[in-house]
Amino acid sequence: MLNIKLKTWIDGQSWFGETVRAVTKKKELPSLDFNDLAFKLATAENISETLPAVLKSLQSLINDLFPPAQQAELIILFSNPSTSETFMHHGLHQAPAAKLMQSLHHLFTVGKAPESNDMMMVDGLTIAPSRLFDHENMTVWSLFLFRDAAPSAKQLKWKTSSIENTLYKGLQAWYHSESKLKKALESERAMYAAELHDSLAQVLGYLRLKSLKLDKLCQQDEFSSLKPITEDLASYTQCAYHQTRELITSSRLTMQSDNLSQGVINSIKEFEHQSAIVFELDNRLPLNMLSPQQSMQMLYIVRESLSNIVRHSHATHARVVLLLKTSSLIHIHIEDNGTGINPEAARSDSFGLQIMKERADRIGASLVINNRPEGGTRVDLSLDLEANE
Missing domain, CATH: 3.30.450 (Beta-Lactamase)
Structure with a gap:
Protein backbone atom coordinates (compact mmCIF):
# COMPACT_ATOMS: atom_id res chain seq x y z
CA MET A 1 0.00 0.00 0.00
CA LEU A 2 1.42 3.33 -1.00
CA ASN A 3 0.31 6.84 -0.29
CA ILE A 4 -0.05 8.67 -3.56
CA LYS A 5 -0.69 12.38 -3.90
CA LEU A 6 -3.38 12.79 -6.56
CA LYS A 7 -3.80 16.21 -8.10
CA THR A 8 -6.24 16.97 -10.87
CA TRP A 9 -6.86 20.31 -12.49
CA ILE A 10 -10.10 21.65 -13.89
CA ASP A 11 -9.97 25.03 -15.64
CA GLY A 12 -6.53 25.59 -14.18
CA GLN A 13 -7.65 25.22 -10.57
CA SER A 14 -6.87 22.41 -8.15
CA TRP A 15 -9.98 20.27 -7.74
CA PHE A 16 -8.66 18.32 -4.78
CA GLY A 17 -5.23 17.44 -3.43
CA GLU A 18 -5.99 14.99 -0.66
CA THR A 19 -3.90 11.89 -0.14
CA VAL A 20 -5.50 8.86 -1.75
CA ARG A 21 -4.57 5.36 -0.64
CA ALA A 22 -4.39 3.09 -3.67
CA VAL A 23 -2.89 -0.20 -4.61
CA THR A 24 -0.28 0.10 -7.34
CA LYS A 25 2.38 -2.08 -8.86
CA LYS A 26 5.10 0.53 -8.45
CA LYS A 27 3.62 2.70 -11.14
CA LEU A 181 -27.89 22.32 -34.47
CA LYS A 182 -30.98 20.11 -34.24
CA LYS A 183 -33.29 23.13 -33.96
CA ALA A 184 -31.60 24.77 -36.95
CA LEU A 185 -31.94 21.61 -39.05
CA GLU A 186 -35.56 21.06 -38.03
CA SER A 187 -36.36 24.69 -38.83
CA GLU A 188 -34.74 24.40 -42.26
CA ARG A 189 -36.48 21.09 -42.99
CA ALA A 190 -39.83 22.53 -41.92
CA MET A 191 -39.26 25.51 -44.20
CA TYR A 192 -38.44 23.30 -47.20
CA ALA A 193 -41.43 21.05 -46.43
CA ALA A 194 -43.71 24.08 -46.31
CA GLU A 195 -42.31 25.40 -49.59
CA LEU A 196 -42.81 22.00 -51.26
CA HIS A 197 -46.35 21.76 -49.91
CA ASP A 198 -47.38 25.27 -50.90
CA SER A 199 -45.82 25.21 -54.37
CA LEU A 200 -44.88 21.99 -56.15
CA ALA A 201 -47.25 19.65 -54.27
CA GLN A 202 -50.24 21.88 -54.96
CA VAL A 203 -49.39 22.19 -58.65
CA LEU A 204 -48.89 18.42 -58.95
CA GLY A 205 -52.14 17.83 -57.10
CA TYR A 206 -53.97 19.97 -59.66
CA LEU A 207 -52.23 18.25 -62.60
CA ARG A 208 -53.02 14.86 -61.07
CA LEU A 209 -56.75 15.57 -61.00
CA LYS A 210 -56.77 17.04 -64.52
CA SER A 211 -54.72 14.19 -66.01
CA LEU A 212 -57.09 11.62 -64.48
CA LYS A 213 -60.07 13.50 -65.90
CA LEU A 214 -58.40 13.66 -69.32
CA ASP A 215 -57.67 9.93 -69.20
CA LYS A 216 -61.34 9.15 -68.47
CA LEU A 217 -62.50 11.38 -71.35
CA CYS A 218 -60.16 9.54 -73.72
CA GLN A 219 -61.88 6.23 -72.96
CA GLN A 220 -64.43 7.20 -75.61
CA ASP A 221 -63.90 5.53 -78.98
CA GLU A 222 -63.33 8.77 -80.84
CA PHE A 223 -60.25 9.50 -78.65
CA SER A 224 -58.96 5.93 -78.35
CA SER A 225 -55.73 6.82 -80.17
CA LEU A 226 -54.87 9.18 -77.33
CA LYS A 227 -55.44 6.55 -74.63
CA PRO A 228 -51.80 5.34 -74.32
CA ILE A 229 -50.60 8.94 -73.95
CA THR A 230 -53.18 9.93 -71.35
CA GLU A 231 -52.59 6.75 -69.36
CA ASP A 232 -48.87 7.53 -69.19
CA LEU A 233 -49.58 11.15 -68.33
CA ALA A 234 -51.95 10.19 -65.50
CA SER A 235 -49.57 7.52 -64.18
CA TYR A 236 -46.47 9.73 -64.14
CA THR A 237 -48.33 12.69 -62.64
CA GLN A 238 -49.73 10.44 -59.91
CA CYS A 239 -46.24 9.08 -59.21
CA ALA A 240 -44.68 12.56 -59.06
CA TYR A 241 -47.41 13.71 -56.69
CA HIS A 242 -46.89 10.78 -54.29
CA GLN A 243 -43.11 11.15 -54.38
CA THR A 244 -43.41 14.82 -53.51
CA ARG A 245 -45.73 14.00 -50.62
CA GLU A 246 -43.19 11.42 -49.43
CA LEU A 247 -40.42 14.05 -49.57
CA ILE A 248 -42.55 16.36 -47.43
CA THR A 249 -43.18 13.58 -44.90
CA SER A 250 -39.52 12.55 -44.80
CA SER A 251 -38.30 16.10 -44.29
CA ARG A 252 -40.57 16.39 -41.27
CA LEU A 253 -39.28 13.24 -39.56
CA THR A 254 -38.08 14.23 -36.10
CA MET A 255 -35.15 12.90 -34.10
CA GLN A 256 -37.46 10.49 -32.29
CA SER A 257 -36.97 8.29 -35.32
CA ASP A 258 -33.40 7.70 -34.12
CA ASN A 259 -35.25 5.03 -32.17
CA LEU A 260 -35.76 2.57 -35.03
CA SER A 261 -38.54 0.60 -33.35
CA GLN A 262 -40.65 3.69 -32.68
CA GLY A 263 -39.97 5.01 -36.18
CA VAL A 264 -41.21 1.75 -37.72
CA ILE A 265 -44.34 1.81 -35.51
CA ASN A 266 -45.11 5.39 -36.57
CA SER A 267 -44.53 4.53 -40.24
CA ILE A 268 -46.85 1.52 -40.15
CA LYS A 269 -49.60 3.66 -38.61
CA GLU A 270 -49.07 6.26 -41.34
CA PHE A 271 -49.27 3.77 -44.22
CA GLU A 272 -52.24 1.95 -42.65
CA HIS A 273 -54.23 5.17 -43.02
CA GLN A 274 -53.33 5.31 -46.71
CA SER A 275 -54.59 1.84 -47.61
CA ALA A 276 -56.82 -1.10 -46.67
CA ILE A 277 -53.79 -3.34 -46.12
CA VAL A 278 -53.53 -5.13 -42.76
CA PHE A 279 -50.03 -4.59 -41.33
CA GLU A 280 -48.50 -6.96 -38.78
CA LEU A 281 -45.45 -6.02 -36.69
CA ASP A 282 -43.20 -8.46 -34.82
CA ASN A 283 -40.67 -6.32 -32.94
CA ARG A 284 -37.96 -8.15 -30.97
CA LEU A 285 -35.25 -5.53 -31.31
CA PRO A 286 -33.68 -3.92 -28.19
CA LEU A 287 -33.93 -0.14 -28.13
CA ASN A 288 -30.30 0.85 -27.71
CA MET A 289 -28.54 -1.19 -30.40
CA LEU A 290 -28.08 1.33 -33.23
CA SER A 291 -26.47 4.70 -33.75
CA PRO A 292 -28.74 7.55 -34.95
CA GLN A 293 -27.23 7.34 -38.46
CA GLN A 294 -27.85 3.58 -38.69
CA SER A 295 -31.39 3.97 -37.35
CA MET A 296 -32.32 6.70 -39.82
CA GLN A 297 -30.97 4.88 -42.88
CA MET A 298 -32.69 1.62 -41.93
CA LEU A 299 -35.92 3.48 -41.22
CA TYR A 300 -35.87 5.12 -44.67
CA ILE A 301 -35.40 1.67 -46.25
CA VAL A 302 -38.36 0.33 -44.27
CA ARG A 303 -40.50 3.34 -45.24
CA GLU A 304 -39.69 2.92 -48.94
CA SER A 305 -40.61 -0.78 -48.68
CA LEU A 306 -43.93 0.06 -47.03
CA SER A 307 -44.61 2.76 -49.60
CA ASN A 308 -44.00 0.28 -52.44
CA ILE A 309 -46.40 -2.19 -50.81
CA VAL A 310 -49.14 0.44 -50.57
CA ARG A 311 -48.62 1.80 -54.09
CA HIS A 312 -47.71 -1.23 -56.17
CA SER A 313 -48.30 -4.59 -54.47
CA HIS A 314 -52.13 -4.92 -54.54
CA ALA A 315 -51.63 -6.81 -51.27
CA THR A 316 -54.13 -7.38 -48.48
CA HIS A 317 -51.60 -8.26 -45.78
CA ALA A 318 -48.04 -7.17 -44.96
CA ARG A 319 -45.69 -8.26 -42.19
CA VAL A 320 -42.68 -6.43 -40.68
CA VAL A 321 -40.24 -8.31 -38.44
CA LEU A 322 -37.41 -6.69 -36.43
CA LEU A 323 -35.01 -9.29 -35.00
CA LEU A 324 -31.73 -9.49 -33.11
CA LYS A 325 -30.41 -12.76 -34.54
CA THR A 326 -27.15 -12.77 -32.59
CA SER A 327 -25.60 -10.36 -30.09
CA SER A 328 -24.59 -8.08 -32.99
CA LEU A 329 -26.66 -9.10 -36.05
CA ILE A 330 -29.82 -7.10 -36.66
CA HIS A 331 -32.25 -8.44 -39.25
CA ILE A 332 -35.40 -6.86 -40.68
CA HIS A 333 -37.68 -8.53 -43.15
CA ILE A 334 -40.77 -7.09 -44.77
CA GLU A 335 -43.13 -9.24 -46.83
CA ASP A 336 -46.52 -8.95 -48.47
CA ASN A 337 -49.00 -11.24 -50.24
CA GLY A 338 -49.30 -9.08 -53.33
CA THR A 339 -48.39 -9.52 -56.99
CA GLY A 340 -44.62 -9.66 -56.48
CA ILE A 341 -41.86 -7.65 -58.11
CA ASN A 342 -40.24 -7.71 -61.52
CA PRO A 343 -37.02 -5.63 -61.29
CA GLU A 344 -36.55 -5.82 -65.07
CA ALA A 345 -39.89 -4.07 -65.59
CA ALA A 346 -38.92 -1.05 -63.46
CA ARG A 347 -39.21 2.30 -65.23
CA SER A 348 -35.95 4.00 -66.18
CA ASP A 349 -36.92 7.03 -64.08
CA SER A 350 -37.81 5.00 -60.97
CA PHE A 351 -34.99 5.23 -58.43
CA GLY A 352 -36.64 3.83 -55.30
CA LEU A 353 -34.91 0.42 -55.28
CA GLN A 354 -31.54 1.93 -56.18
CA ILE A 355 -31.80 4.47 -53.37
CA MET A 356 -32.68 1.69 -50.91
CA LYS A 357 -29.50 -0.18 -51.88
CA GLU A 358 -27.41 2.98 -51.61
CA ARG A 359 -28.75 3.62 -48.10
CA ALA A 360 -27.87 0.05 -47.09
CA ASP A 361 -24.34 0.42 -48.51
CA ARG A 362 -23.92 3.67 -46.60
CA ILE A 363 -24.11 1.86 -43.23
CA GLY A 364 -22.56 -1.45 -44.33
CA ALA A 365 -25.87 -3.34 -44.37
CA SER A 366 -26.97 -6.03 -46.81
CA LEU A 367 -30.25 -5.69 -48.71
CA VAL A 368 -31.96 -8.46 -50.70
CA ILE A 369 -35.32 -8.05 -52.49
CA ASN A 370 -36.98 -11.17 -53.89
CA ASN A 371 -40.37 -12.62 -54.79
CA ARG A 372 -41.94 -14.95 -52.22
CA PRO A 373 -42.68 -18.53 -53.37
CA GLU A 374 -46.21 -18.10 -51.97
CA GLY A 375 -46.65 -14.86 -53.91
CA GLY A 376 -45.76 -11.29 -53.07
CA THR A 377 -42.44 -9.65 -52.27
CA ARG A 378 -39.92 -10.08 -49.45
CA VAL A 379 -37.30 -7.49 -48.42
CA ASP A 380 -34.43 -8.69 -46.20
CA LEU A 381 -32.21 -6.10 -44.53
CA SER A 382 -29.30 -7.20 -42.29
CA LEU A 383 -26.69 -5.22 -40.35
CA ASP A 384 -23.77 -6.75 -38.43
CA LEU A 385 -22.78 -4.18 -35.81
CA GLU A 386 -19.43 -5.84 -35.02
CA ALA A 387 -18.41 -5.86 -38.69
CA ASN A 388 -19.12 -2.10 -38.89
CA GLU A 389 -17.31 -0.96 -35.74
Whole structure:
Protein backbone atom coordinates (compact mmCIF):
# COMPACT_ATOMS: atom_id res chain seq x y z
CA MET A 1 0.00 0.00 0.00
CA LEU A 2 1.42 3.33 -1.00
CA ASN A 3 0.31 6.84 -0.29
CA ILE A 4 -0.05 8.67 -3.56
CA LYS A 5 -0.69 12.38 -3.90
CA LEU A 6 -3.38 12.79 -6.56
CA LYS A 7 -3.80 16.21 -8.10
CA THR A 8 -6.24 16.97 -10.87
CA TRP A 9 -6.86 20.31 -12.49
CA ILE A 10 -10.10 21.65 -13.89
CA ASP A 11 -9.97 25.03 -15.64
CA GLY A 12 -6.53 25.59 -14.18
CA GLN A 13 -7.65 25.22 -10.57
CA SER A 14 -6.87 22.41 -8.15
CA TRP A 15 -9.98 20.27 -7.74
CA PHE A 16 -8.66 18.32 -4.78
CA GLY A 17 -5.23 17.44 -3.43
CA GLU A 18 -5.99 14.99 -0.66
CA THR A 19 -3.90 11.89 -0.14
CA VAL A 20 -5.50 8.86 -1.75
CA ARG A 21 -4.57 5.36 -0.64
CA ALA A 22 -4.39 3.09 -3.67
CA VAL A 23 -2.89 -0.20 -4.61
CA THR A 24 -0.28 0.10 -7.34
CA LYS A 25 2.38 -2.08 -8.86
CA LYS A 26 5.10 0.53 -8.45
CA LYS A 27 3.62 2.70 -11.14
CA GLU A 28 2.25 6.22 -11.09
CA LEU A 29 -1.37 7.04 -11.65
CA PRO A 30 -2.22 7.79 -15.30
CA SER A 31 -1.59 11.36 -16.30
CA LEU A 32 -4.83 12.72 -17.76
CA ASP A 33 -5.63 16.14 -19.14
CA PHE A 34 -9.19 16.58 -17.93
CA ASN A 35 -9.65 19.80 -19.89
CA ASP A 36 -8.68 17.96 -23.08
CA LEU A 37 -11.17 15.15 -22.37
CA ALA A 38 -13.96 17.64 -21.67
CA PHE A 39 -13.12 19.49 -24.90
CA LYS A 40 -13.26 16.25 -26.91
CA LEU A 41 -16.77 15.60 -25.62
CA ALA A 42 -17.91 19.18 -26.15
CA THR A 43 -16.81 19.21 -29.80
CA ALA A 44 -17.74 15.60 -30.70
CA GLU A 45 -19.31 15.20 -34.13
CA ASN A 46 -20.51 11.72 -33.14
CA ILE A 47 -20.84 11.24 -29.39
CA SER A 48 -21.30 7.47 -29.88
CA GLU A 49 -17.74 7.27 -31.22
CA THR A 50 -16.05 9.86 -28.98
CA LEU A 51 -17.53 8.98 -25.58
CA PRO A 52 -16.30 5.35 -25.38
CA ALA A 53 -12.72 6.51 -26.10
CA VAL A 54 -12.95 9.13 -23.32
CA LEU A 55 -14.43 6.57 -20.93
CA LYS A 56 -11.60 4.17 -21.75
CA SER A 57 -9.09 6.82 -20.67
CA LEU A 58 -11.05 7.49 -17.48
CA GLN A 59 -11.39 3.76 -16.78
CA SER A 60 -7.60 3.46 -16.52
CA LEU A 61 -7.67 6.10 -13.78
CA ILE A 62 -10.62 4.42 -12.04
CA ASN A 63 -8.71 1.14 -11.93
CA ASP A 64 -5.96 2.86 -9.93
CA LEU A 65 -8.28 4.84 -7.67
CA PHE A 66 -9.90 1.76 -6.15
CA PRO A 67 -8.26 -1.28 -4.55
CA PRO A 68 -8.84 -4.72 -6.13
CA ALA A 69 -11.67 -5.47 -3.70
CA GLN A 70 -13.52 -2.35 -4.90
CA GLN A 71 -12.81 -2.34 -8.62
CA ALA A 72 -15.32 -0.12 -10.38
CA GLU A 73 -16.61 0.10 -13.94
CA LEU A 74 -18.08 3.31 -15.35
CA ILE A 75 -21.09 3.45 -17.68
CA ILE A 76 -22.72 6.59 -19.05
CA LEU A 77 -26.44 6.25 -19.65
CA PHE A 78 -28.56 8.59 -21.78
CA SER A 79 -32.23 8.32 -20.88
CA ASN A 80 -35.24 9.76 -22.71
CA PRO A 81 -38.32 8.96 -20.60
CA SER A 82 -40.73 10.39 -23.18
CA THR A 83 -39.76 7.67 -25.69
CA SER A 84 -38.69 4.97 -23.17
CA GLU A 85 -35.28 5.02 -24.81
CA THR A 86 -31.79 4.55 -23.38
CA PHE A 87 -28.31 4.64 -24.87
CA MET A 88 -25.41 3.29 -22.82
CA HIS A 89 -21.70 3.85 -23.39
CA HIS A 90 -18.67 2.36 -21.70
CA GLY A 91 -14.90 2.17 -22.03
CA LEU A 92 -14.63 -1.50 -21.06
CA HIS A 93 -12.87 -4.15 -23.13
CA GLN A 94 -15.95 -6.35 -22.84
CA ALA A 95 -19.51 -5.05 -23.03
CA PRO A 96 -21.76 -5.48 -19.98
CA ALA A 97 -24.06 -8.50 -20.09
CA ALA A 98 -27.26 -8.10 -22.10
CA LYS A 99 -29.33 -8.91 -19.01
CA LEU A 100 -27.72 -6.04 -17.11
CA MET A 101 -28.30 -3.65 -20.03
CA GLN A 102 -31.99 -4.62 -20.15
CA SER A 103 -32.32 -4.19 -16.36
CA LEU A 104 -30.76 -0.72 -16.50
CA HIS A 105 -32.95 0.27 -19.45
CA HIS A 106 -36.08 -0.79 -17.55
CA LEU A 107 -34.98 0.92 -14.36
CA PHE A 108 -34.15 4.28 -15.90
CA THR A 109 -37.02 4.53 -18.41
CA VAL A 110 -39.94 2.30 -17.45
CA GLY A 111 -39.48 2.17 -13.69
CA LYS A 112 -38.92 4.97 -11.22
CA ALA A 113 -35.42 6.38 -11.66
CA PRO A 114 -33.31 6.31 -8.48
CA GLU A 115 -32.03 9.33 -6.65
CA SER A 116 -28.45 10.45 -7.28
CA ASN A 117 -25.82 8.81 -5.06
CA ASP A 118 -28.27 6.20 -3.72
CA MET A 119 -26.47 2.88 -4.13
CA MET A 120 -28.64 -0.02 -5.28
CA MET A 121 -28.37 -3.68 -6.25
CA VAL A 122 -29.05 -4.70 -9.86
CA ASP A 123 -28.42 -8.28 -11.06
CA GLY A 124 -26.01 -8.90 -8.19
CA LEU A 125 -24.01 -5.71 -8.79
CA THR A 126 -23.78 -2.63 -6.58
CA ILE A 127 -24.52 0.44 -8.68
CA ALA A 128 -23.94 4.04 -7.67
CA PRO A 129 -25.92 6.36 -9.99
CA SER A 130 -25.24 10.06 -10.29
CA ARG A 131 -27.33 12.40 -12.43
CA LEU A 132 -24.89 14.49 -14.46
CA PHE A 133 -27.56 16.75 -15.95
CA ASP A 134 -31.25 16.73 -16.74
CA HIS A 135 -32.90 18.46 -19.68
CA GLU A 136 -36.36 18.33 -21.23
CA ASN A 137 -35.84 15.22 -23.38
CA MET A 138 -32.60 13.83 -22.02
CA THR A 139 -31.15 12.83 -18.68
CA VAL A 140 -27.51 11.76 -18.47
CA TRP A 141 -26.33 9.48 -15.66
CA SER A 142 -22.94 8.21 -14.62
CA LEU A 143 -23.14 4.68 -13.20
CA PHE A 144 -20.28 3.20 -11.18
CA LEU A 145 -20.64 -0.59 -11.07
CA PHE A 146 -19.00 -2.66 -8.30
CA ARG A 147 -18.93 -6.43 -8.69
CA ASP A 148 -17.61 -7.06 -5.19
CA ALA A 149 -17.29 -4.69 -2.22
CA ALA A 150 -18.37 -1.08 -2.73
CA PRO A 151 -17.01 2.02 -0.99
CA SER A 152 -19.16 4.35 1.05
CA ALA A 153 -21.06 7.06 -0.80
CA LYS A 154 -18.81 9.71 0.76
CA GLN A 155 -15.63 7.93 -0.27
CA LEU A 156 -16.96 7.34 -3.78
CA LYS A 157 -17.84 10.99 -4.27
CA TRP A 158 -14.43 12.06 -2.97
CA LYS A 159 -12.60 9.81 -5.43
CA THR A 160 -14.74 10.45 -8.51
CA SER A 161 -15.74 14.11 -8.27
CA SER A 162 -13.13 15.25 -10.81
CA ILE A 163 -14.22 12.53 -13.26
CA GLU A 164 -17.88 13.47 -13.00
CA ASN A 165 -17.08 17.16 -13.29
CA THR A 166 -15.17 16.48 -16.52
CA LEU A 167 -18.05 14.45 -17.94
CA TYR A 168 -20.59 17.06 -16.85
CA LYS A 169 -18.75 19.96 -18.51
CA GLY A 170 -18.05 18.10 -21.74
CA LEU A 171 -21.46 16.49 -22.19
CA GLN A 172 -23.33 19.62 -21.12
CA ALA A 173 -21.52 21.68 -23.77
CA TRP A 174 -22.07 18.92 -26.37
CA TYR A 175 -25.79 18.73 -25.58
CA HIS A 176 -26.32 22.48 -25.95
CA SER A 177 -24.39 22.49 -29.24
CA GLU A 178 -26.38 19.52 -30.57
CA SER A 179 -29.67 21.09 -29.46
CA LYS A 180 -28.90 24.29 -31.38
CA LEU A 181 -27.89 22.32 -34.47
CA LYS A 182 -30.98 20.11 -34.24
CA LYS A 183 -33.29 23.13 -33.96
CA ALA A 184 -31.60 24.77 -36.95
CA LEU A 185 -31.94 21.61 -39.05
CA GLU A 186 -35.56 21.06 -38.03
CA SER A 187 -36.36 24.69 -38.83
CA GLU A 188 -34.74 24.40 -42.26
CA ARG A 189 -36.48 21.09 -42.99
CA ALA A 190 -39.83 22.53 -41.92
CA MET A 191 -39.26 25.51 -44.20
CA TYR A 192 -38.44 23.30 -47.20
CA ALA A 193 -41.43 21.05 -46.43
CA ALA A 194 -43.71 24.08 -46.31
CA GLU A 195 -42.31 25.40 -49.59
CA LEU A 196 -42.81 22.00 -51.26
CA HIS A 197 -46.35 21.76 -49.91
CA ASP A 198 -47.38 25.27 -50.90
CA SER A 199 -45.82 25.21 -54.37
CA LEU A 200 -44.88 21.99 -56.15
CA ALA A 201 -47.25 19.65 -54.27
CA GLN A 202 -50.24 21.88 -54.96
CA VAL A 203 -49.39 22.19 -58.65
CA LEU A 204 -48.89 18.42 -58.95
CA GLY A 205 -52.14 17.83 -57.10
CA TYR A 206 -53.97 19.97 -59.66
CA LEU A 207 -52.23 18.25 -62.60
CA ARG A 208 -53.02 14.86 -61.07
CA LEU A 209 -56.75 15.57 -61.00
CA LYS A 210 -56.77 17.04 -64.52
CA SER A 211 -54.72 14.19 -66.01
CA LEU A 212 -57.09 11.62 -64.48
CA LYS A 213 -60.07 13.50 -65.90
CA LEU A 214 -58.40 13.66 -69.32
CA ASP A 215 -57.67 9.93 -69.20
CA LYS A 216 -61.34 9.15 -68.47
CA LEU A 217 -62.50 11.38 -71.35
CA CYS A 218 -60.16 9.54 -73.72
CA GLN A 219 -61.88 6.23 -72.96
CA GLN A 220 -64.43 7.20 -75.61
CA ASP A 221 -63.90 5.53 -78.98
CA GLU A 222 -63.33 8.77 -80.84
CA PHE A 223 -60.25 9.50 -78.65
CA SER A 224 -58.96 5.93 -78.35
CA SER A 225 -55.73 6.82 -80.17
CA LEU A 226 -54.87 9.18 -77.33
CA LYS A 227 -55.44 6.55 -74.63
CA PRO A 228 -51.80 5.34 -74.32
CA ILE A 229 -50.60 8.94 -73.95
CA THR A 230 -53.18 9.93 -71.35
CA GLU A 231 -52.59 6.75 -69.36
CA ASP A 232 -48.87 7.53 -69.19
CA LEU A 233 -49.58 11.15 -68.33
CA ALA A 234 -51.95 10.19 -65.50
CA SER A 235 -49.57 7.52 -64.18
CA TYR A 236 -46.47 9.73 -64.14
CA THR A 237 -48.33 12.69 -62.64
CA GLN A 238 -49.73 10.44 -59.91
CA CYS A 239 -46.24 9.08 -59.21
CA ALA A 240 -44.68 12.56 -59.06
CA TYR A 241 -47.41 13.71 -56.69
CA HIS A 242 -46.89 10.78 -54.29
CA GLN A 243 -43.11 11.15 -54.38
CA THR A 244 -43.41 14.82 -53.51
CA ARG A 245 -45.73 14.00 -50.62
CA GLU A 246 -43.19 11.42 -49.43
CA LEU A 247 -40.42 14.05 -49.57
CA ILE A 248 -42.55 16.36 -47.43
CA THR A 249 -43.18 13.58 -44.90
CA SER A 250 -39.52 12.55 -44.80
CA SER A 251 -38.30 16.10 -44.29
CA ARG A 252 -40.57 16.39 -41.27
CA LEU A 253 -39.28 13.24 -39.56
CA THR A 254 -38.08 14.23 -36.10
CA MET A 255 -35.15 12.90 -34.10
CA GLN A 256 -37.46 10.49 -32.29
CA SER A 257 -36.97 8.29 -35.32
CA ASP A 258 -33.40 7.70 -34.12
CA ASN A 259 -35.25 5.03 -32.17
CA LEU A 260 -35.76 2.57 -35.03
CA SER A 261 -38.54 0.60 -33.35
CA GLN A 262 -40.65 3.69 -32.68
CA GLY A 263 -39.97 5.01 -36.18
CA VAL A 264 -41.21 1.75 -37.72
CA ILE A 265 -44.34 1.81 -35.51
CA ASN A 266 -45.11 5.39 -36.57
CA SER A 267 -44.53 4.53 -40.24
CA ILE A 268 -46.85 1.52 -40.15
CA LYS A 269 -49.60 3.66 -38.61
CA GLU A 270 -49.07 6.26 -41.34
CA PHE A 271 -49.27 3.77 -44.22
CA GLU A 272 -52.24 1.95 -42.65
CA HIS A 273 -54.23 5.17 -43.02
CA GLN A 274 -53.33 5.31 -46.71
CA SER A 275 -54.59 1.84 -47.61
CA ALA A 276 -56.82 -1.10 -46.67
CA ILE A 277 -53.79 -3.34 -46.12
CA VAL A 278 -53.53 -5.13 -42.76
CA PHE A 279 -50.03 -4.59 -41.33
CA GLU A 280 -48.50 -6.96 -38.78
CA LEU A 281 -45.45 -6.02 -36.69
CA ASP A 282 -43.20 -8.46 -34.82
CA ASN A 283 -40.67 -6.32 -32.94
CA ARG A 284 -37.96 -8.15 -30.97
CA LEU A 285 -35.25 -5.53 -31.31
CA PRO A 286 -33.68 -3.92 -28.19
CA LEU A 287 -33.93 -0.14 -28.13
CA ASN A 288 -30.30 0.85 -27.71
CA MET A 289 -28.54 -1.19 -30.40
CA LEU A 290 -28.08 1.33 -33.23
CA SER A 291 -26.47 4.70 -33.75
CA PRO A 292 -28.74 7.55 -34.95
CA GLN A 293 -27.23 7.34 -38.46
CA GLN A 294 -27.85 3.58 -38.69
CA SER A 295 -31.39 3.97 -37.35
CA MET A 296 -32.32 6.70 -39.82
CA GLN A 297 -30.97 4.88 -42.88
CA MET A 298 -32.69 1.62 -41.93
CA LEU A 299 -35.92 3.48 -41.22
CA TYR A 300 -35.87 5.12 -44.67
CA ILE A 301 -35.40 1.67 -46.25
CA VAL A 302 -38.36 0.33 -44.27
CA ARG A 303 -40.50 3.34 -45.24
CA GLU A 304 -39.69 2.92 -48.94
CA SER A 305 -40.61 -0.78 -48.68
CA LEU A 306 -43.93 0.06 -47.03
CA SER A 307 -44.61 2.76 -49.60
CA ASN A 308 -44.00 0.28 -52.44
CA ILE A 309 -46.40 -2.19 -50.81
CA VAL A 310 -49.14 0.44 -50.57
CA ARG A 311 -48.62 1.80 -54.09
CA HIS A 312 -47.71 -1.23 -56.17
CA SER A 313 -48.30 -4.59 -54.47
CA HIS A 314 -52.13 -4.92 -54.54
CA ALA A 315 -51.63 -6.81 -51.27
CA THR A 316 -54.13 -7.38 -48.48
CA HIS A 317 -51.60 -8.26 -45.78
CA ALA A 318 -48.04 -7.17 -44.96
CA ARG A 319 -45.69 -8.26 -42.19
CA VAL A 320 -42.68 -6.43 -40.68
CA VAL A 321 -40.24 -8.31 -38.44
CA LEU A 322 -37.41 -6.69 -36.43
CA LEU A 323 -35.01 -9.29 -35.00
CA LEU A 324 -31.73 -9.49 -33.11
CA LYS A 325 -30.41 -12.76 -34.54
CA THR A 326 -27.15 -12.77 -32.59
CA SER A 327 -25.60 -10.36 -30.09
CA SER A 328 -24.59 -8.08 -32.99
CA LEU A 329 -26.66 -9.10 -36.05
CA ILE A 330 -29.82 -7.10 -36.66
CA HIS A 331 -32.25 -8.44 -39.25
CA ILE A 332 -35.40 -6.86 -40.68
CA HIS A 333 -37.68 -8.53 -43.15
CA ILE A 334 -40.77 -7.09 -44.77
CA GLU A 335 -43.13 -9.24 -46.83
CA ASP A 336 -46.52 -8.95 -48.47
CA ASN A 337 -49.00 -11.24 -50.24
CA GLY A 338 -49.30 -9.08 -53.33
CA THR A 339 -48.39 -9.52 -56.99
CA GLY A 340 -44.62 -9.66 -56.48
CA ILE A 341 -41.86 -7.65 -58.11
CA ASN A 342 -40.24 -7.71 -61.52
CA PRO A 343 -37.02 -5.63 -61.29
CA GLU A 344 -36.55 -5.82 -65.07
CA ALA A 345 -39.89 -4.07 -65.59
CA ALA A 346 -38.92 -1.05 -63.46
CA ARG A 347 -39.21 2.30 -65.23
CA SER A 348 -35.95 4.00 -66.18
CA ASP A 349 -36.92 7.03 -64.08
CA SER A 350 -37.81 5.00 -60.97
CA PHE A 351 -34.99 5.23 -58.43
CA GLY A 352 -36.64 3.83 -55.30
CA LEU A 353 -34.91 0.42 -55.28
CA GLN A 354 -31.54 1.93 -56.18
CA ILE A 355 -31.80 4.47 -53.37
CA MET A 356 -32.68 1.69 -50.91
CA LYS A 357 -29.50 -0.18 -51.88
CA GLU A 358 -27.41 2.98 -51.61
CA ARG A 359 -28.75 3.62 -48.10
CA ALA A 360 -27.87 0.05 -47.09
CA ASP A 361 -24.34 0.42 -48.51
CA ARG A 362 -23.92 3.67 -46.60
CA ILE A 363 -24.11 1.86 -43.23
CA GLY A 364 -22.56 -1.45 -44.33
CA ALA A 365 -25.87 -3.34 -44.37
CA SER A 366 -26.97 -6.03 -46.81
CA LEU A 367 -30.25 -5.69 -48.71
CA VAL A 368 -31.96 -8.46 -50.70
CA ILE A 369 -35.32 -8.05 -52.49
CA ASN A 370 -36.98 -11.17 -53.89
CA ASN A 371 -40.37 -12.62 -54.79
CA ARG A 372 -41.94 -14.95 -52.22
CA PRO A 373 -42.68 -18.53 -53.37
CA GLU A 374 -46.21 -18.10 -51.97
CA GLY A 375 -46.65 -14.86 -53.91
CA GLY A 376 -45.76 -11.29 -53.07
CA THR A 377 -42.44 -9.65 -52.27
CA ARG A 378 -39.92 -10.08 -49.45
CA VAL A 379 -37.30 -7.49 -48.42
CA ASP A 380 -34.43 -8.69 -46.20
CA LEU A 381 -32.21 -6.10 -44.53
CA SER A 382 -29.30 -7.20 -42.29
CA LEU A 383 -26.69 -5.22 -40.35
CA ASP A 384 -23.77 -6.75 -38.43
CA LEU A 385 -22.78 -4.18 -35.81
CA GLU A 386 -19.43 -5.84 -35.02
CA ALA A 387 -18.41 -5.86 -38.69
CA ASN A 388 -19.12 -2.10 -38.89
CA GLU A 389 -17.31 -0.96 -35.74
